[in-house]
Amino acid sequence: MASGESTPNPEEESGLGRNFITQIIDEHNASGRFDGRVHTRFPPEPNGYLHIGHAKSINLNFGLAEQYGGKFNLRFDDTNPTKEKQEYIEAIIEDVRWLGADWEDRLFYASDYFGQLYEWAVRLIKQGDAYVDHLNADEIREYRGTLTEPGKDSPYRDRSVEENLDLFERMKAGEFDEGECVLRAAIDMASPNINMRDPVLYRILHEAHPRTGTEWHIYPMYDWAHGQSDSIEEVTHSLCTLEFEAHRPLYEWCLEKLGIYQPQQIEFARLALTYTILSKRKLIQLVEEGHVSGWDDPRMPTISGLRRRGYTPEAIRAFTDQIGVAKANSMIEIEQLEHFIRQDLNYSANRVMSVLNPLKVVIENYPEGQVEQLEAVNNPEDESAGTRMVPFSRELYIEQDDFMEDPPKKFYRLAPGREVRLRYGYFITCTDVIKDADGNIVELRCTYDPETRGGHAPDGRRVKATLHWVSVEKALQAEVRLYDRLFSQEDPSKVANGQTFIDVLNPDSLQVIERAYVEPSVQGAEAGTRYQFERLGYFCVDPDSTDEKMVFNRTVGLRDTWAKIQKQK
RNA sequence: UGGGGAGUGGCCAAGCGGUAAGGCAACGGCCUUUGGAGCCGAAGAUCGUAGGUUCGAAUCCUACCUCCCCAGCCA
Numbered sequence: 001m002a003s004g005e006s007t008p009n010p011e012e013e014s015g016l017g018r019n020f021i022t023q024i025i026d027e028h029n030a031s032g033r034f035d036g037r038v039h040t041r042f043p044p045e046p047n048g049y050l051h052i053g054h055a056k057s058i059n060l061n062f063g064l065a066e067q068y069g070g071k072f073n074l075r076f077d078d079t080n081p082t083k084e085k086q087e088y089i090e091a092i093i094e095d096v097r098w099l100g101a102d103w104e105d106r107l108f109y110a111s112d113y114f115g116q117l118y119e120w121a122v123r124l125i126k127q128g129d130a131y132v133d134h135l136n137a138d139e140i141r142e143y144r145g146t147l148t149e150p151g152k153d154s155p156y157r158d159r160s161v162e163e164n165l166d167l168f169e170r171m172k173a174g175e176f177d178e179g180e181c182v183l184r185a186a187i188d189m190a191s192p193n194i195n196m197r198d199p200v201l202y203r204i205l206h207e208a209h210p211r212t213g214t215e216w217h218i219y220p221m222y223d224w225a226h227g228q229s230d231s232i233e234e235v236t237h238s239l240c241t242l243e244f245e246a247h248r249p250l251y252e253w254c255l256e257k258l259g260i261y262q263p264q265q266i267e268f269a270r271l272a273l274t275y276t277i278l279s280k281r282k283l284i285q286l287v288e289e290g291h292v293s294g295w296d297d298p299r300m301p302t303i304s305g306l307r308r309r310g311y312t313p314e315a316i317r318a319f320t321d322q323i324g325v326a327k328a329n330s331m332i333e334i335e336q337l338e339h340f341i342r343q344d345l346n347y348s349a350n351r352v353m354s355v356l357n358p359l360k361v362v363i364e365n366y367p368e369g370q371v372e373q374l375e376a377v378n379n380p381e382d383e384s385a386g387t388r389m390v391p392f393s394r395e396l397y398i399e400q401d402d403f404m405e406d407p408p409k410k411f412y413r414l415a416p417g418r419e420v421r422l423r424y425g426y427f428i429t430c431t432d433v434i435k436d437a438d439g440n441i442v443e444l445r446c447t448y449d450p451e452t453r454g455g456h457a458p459d460g461r462r463v464k465a466t467l468h469w470v471s472v473e474k475a476l477q478a479e480v481r482l483y484d485r486l487f488s489q490e491d492p493s494k495v496a497n498g499q500t501f502i503d504v505l506n507p508d509s510l511q512v513i514e515r516a517y518v519e520p521s522v523q524g525a526e527a528g529t530r531y532q533f534e535r536l537g538y539f540c541v542d543p544d545s546t547d548e549k550m551v552f553n554r555t556v557g558l559r560d561t562w563a564k565i566q567k568q569k
Numbered sequence: 570u571g572g573g574g575a576g577u578g579g580c581c582a583a584g585c586g587g588u589a590a591g592g593c594a595a596c597g598g599c600c601u602u603u604g605g606a607g608c609c610g611a612a613g614a615u616c617g618u619a620g621g622u623u624c625g626a627a628u629c630c631u632a633c634c635u636c637c638c639c640a641g642c643c644a
Binding site: 244558560565 | 571583594603604606638640
């Protein structure tokens with residue numbers, strides 16, 4: 001071990017630390033297997049929108065390329081036209097770009113290689129390594145055997161090369177119906193690895209493809225397309241999730257049979273988050289059954305949902321870097337993600353005052369009709385953000401939670417007879433509580449100390465609390481959407497018998513406040529603008545905003561010590 | 570019960586034979602015109618279990634236990 005001296009380690013400077021993948025890459029670099037190249041790719045299937053789990057993969061792949069001075073490709077794995085759509089392709093491109101991964105001019109599609117893939121399949125047939133099978137799907141399953149019993153050869157397995165060539169060409173020409181026959185690799189029906197029991201390479205699909213239209217009637221399976229696509233693009237390290245581990249022998253078999261350049265497949269554990277579902281199938285269901293407003297519903301773990309929610313690419317990258325990458329299945333607590341968006345926004349978001357649940361305050365000794373502009377700091381963490389003016393008047397709104405008629409010990413906000421500070425405003429003292437016929441508090445009468453303008457007391461006296469507020473006359477009315485976790489259970493994929501993840505949806509995941517008040521400085525802010533509503537949390541302007549009514553989404557609340565005290569009781 | 574993987578504090582995760590990094594969470598205190606942020610501090614791990622090798626094991630060996638993945642003409 002080198003002692004003392006701090007030799008700068010490039011790996012420690014980038015966000016990603018060391019992990020089992022960098023270790024493998026280092027070994028390859030040491031042995032010269034890829035001549036020191038590092039070339040990764042992100043290979044999404046365009047059958048849905050990208051989610052935070054994909055962000056882990058994107059940041060990993062792009063991050064490694066960056067870290068080693070290599071290249072990164074974006075390649076669509078578009079081999080199944082029955083599930084894939086152009087809409088998804090476009091959304092995915094937007095999301096990957098937004099996350100900050102740069103594929104430069106290397107945007108590819110597996111469908112770009114359909115011609116080459118077909119030729120290679122012909123080569124396999126000529127080598128006696130593939131055959132056309134007329135067993136139907138059920139029969140193929142039966143012949144495959146089970147986990148503990150070997151399979152048996154298809155009766156069509158020993159067709160002649162000529163016959164196979166002819167049949168395969170006719171498959172391509174569209175002469176057969178879907179399901180009538182398939183092209184299979186001839187490997188080993190007794191292999192303990194089921195994926196090696198003569199896997200299907202091509203199936204017939206009379207379906208229009210988003211990119212190749214009706215040109216093809218046969219489409220390659222993942223196992224036949226993926227490795228060769230990696231090979232064509234000269235990818236060095238082909239990263240995928242754990243469930244493909246058992247496919248690696250097949251990945252390598254294909255490449256070896258073709259005698260072409262062979263990348264290294266490496267598998268890592270996919271991301272799992274508490275109170276979240278990251279299965280594309282289930283996300284599609286949430287959208288199609290209307291449990292959420294769409295793919296970009298701010299409650300969705302999709303990239304577009306997180307974006308609309310107010311998350312930043314920087315926060316997502318910090319998160320994926322920090323959780324690391326390994327081969328152990330694990331579940332990250334959602335709090336970890338929330339930590340990183342708070343951390344980012346704390347430094348980047350301007351502060352603003354907003355009252356969500358208004359309680360009217362009348363300052364009896366403040367002149368009627370008077371409005372003063374008071375200076376407020378935009379961001380205490382960033383002096384360059386400057387200041388703004390906030391209007392103060394005789395009638396204000398404060399948060400209902402900030403007043404208690406009969407406060408417990410640790411509550412040190414406003415109460416009868418108590419003096420508190422209005423942020424950037426004045427010290428006020430509550431003199432009277434006004435209630436309606438049902439005993440609900442509807443208004444507070446207070447007095448203010450003109451000497452405390454801006455929030456400082458010349459005599460040095462102190463107050464325990466500082467409250468946010470808004471001028472009744474000058475405040476903007478806005479809609480505020482408060483989001484909570486979409487599921488009420490930590491692992492929504494593990495539900496009681498007879499239930500599905502739908503049954504465990506959190507009924508309170510969205511709370512809409514139709515009439516919240518925000519200081520006027522936010523007027524006209526464009527969609528996506530992020531703020532910290534002081535003492536409440538981080539919010540961003542939703543695209544639903546109009547000139548008449550702004551709409552804000554709560555990205556995440558501030559850490560709330562008072563709420564914690566209340567919880568402890 | 571075939572094959573392939575994984576088990577390190579509440580949640581992640583370093584570590585690669587020399588005596589357990591870091592992050593999140595939780596806890597105590599300081600500070601504060603956000604009960605935010607920040608700062609300081611303390612606590613928390615017999616490294617799945619049991620054996621073995623070694624002067625020394627989370628790291629090597631053996632056995633066992635638990636969990637995950639594979640029987641789509643999905644990816």
